[in-house]
Amino acid sequence: MPIFEYKCNLCEKDFERLVFLGEENNIACPECKNKDVFKKMSASSFMGNSIGKCATSSPKGFS
Numbered sequence: 551m552p553i554f555e556y557k558c559n560l561c562e563k564d565f566e567r568l569v570f571l572g573e574e575n576n577i578a579c580p581e582c583k584n585k586d587v588f589k590k591m592s593a594s595s596f597m598g599n600s601i602g603k604c605a606t607s608s609p610k611g612f613s
């Protein structure tokens with residue numbers, strides 16, 4: 551489940567939210583409940599070890 555960083559456009563608070571599917575346009579600031587927030591595309595929750603595993607190591611000699 552992705553965690554995104556947001557910044558409120560009203561009170562300028564930075565906050566993180568676990569965002570469920572379809573909810574990302576309905577995020578409110580925890581401070582002032584304002585929904586005019588700016589999503590900062592944080593990659594921190596995607597820094598796993600899944601990069602480059604599929605593309606380069608496909609086994610040959612399948613048949």
Ligand SMILES: [Zn+2]
Nearest residue numbers: 558561579582
């Ligand atoms: Zn706010």
